[in-house]
Amino acid sequence: MDTNRTLTLVAPTRLEGYGVRLRAWTDADLADLVALYDDPEMARWTPVASPFDLDAARAYLAGAREGLAEGRRVQLAVTTDGALPRGEVLLFRSGADERDLELAYGVGAAHRGQGLAGRAVRLAAEYAVREIRPRRVVLRIAAANAASEAVARTCAFELTDEPPVTRVSRGREAVLRTWRLRT
Template sequence: MDTNRTLTLVPPVRLAGYGVVLREWTDADLADLVALYDDPEMARWTPVASPFDLEAARAYLAGAREGRAQGRKVQLAVTTDGVRPRGEVLLFLSGPDERDVELAYGVGPAHRGQGLAARAVRLAAEYTVRDIRPRRVVLRIDAANTASEAVARSCAFELADEPPVRRVSRGREIVLRTWWLPA
């Protein structure tokens, strides 16, 4: 594993297609971050703080900027107009194999059921394949998260034939299945 690998992305990253615009977070987005992440479903499936308040949003944004500066990850607001965040998609070097780029995503409660996650994942995956050129683009999803598995399938990801990845989130172990995007 190449532990010195980084995501070399020219800032600011802004991607448009499929009726969504993905852009980097700004300080003006703090209230929107709270609206997106202070939600029981987000708390259930993501490692973010819960409850997620303005202080948590500031810490989250600082962590996003630090990860970006280190070349470890980029966190993009999912918008339909380039302005108001409705969700997020993350691109980061995968812990199990840093030749892989892992995507993660979430859509705020007021914006679910509109196909935003699938459109954002499709756009981010195409960008990753074209511009970052990892060994694989992967998703790691809890088997009980049927909505995320449906997004994976709709974006042509396939369940990988490999052992689950175990992670600790807020003091509890979670078991994630790996989905990969065939070439």
């Protein structure tokens, strides 16, 4: 693996495994995006707009398409049937080191507690290692986000001793710890 290259991301048509199907977002998903992201927990842990309405969903989908066109980011709907979005998994070049691939994820309130996040992260991480071949696959998680830390542990990620990463979104500062996929 070339550890000096910058990653270029291309969306897979579809990923399937572990009882989930990951697929591209479509314009038909706008109402589902609102249902997933207009939620206090999503607003607490993610940088999405809050409140999250149809205008926010349109802007979000446009941003996802732009990130994909630039080869920086892939955003996939998490489904169990290939149709109804229950969450999202994102793959993107890390801002700290563009040789690293960062994953992020969220599951809608109505679909939590079913293991969807863990299954989607596992599937996306395996795809990343096999097809994208980054230097490493990482998650950035706030220390207070116990649910996301549990997903990280379940999916073979381990907490690193790297200094926390600070990100600002919606005027709010988030201090995130780095987890890396064990090889």
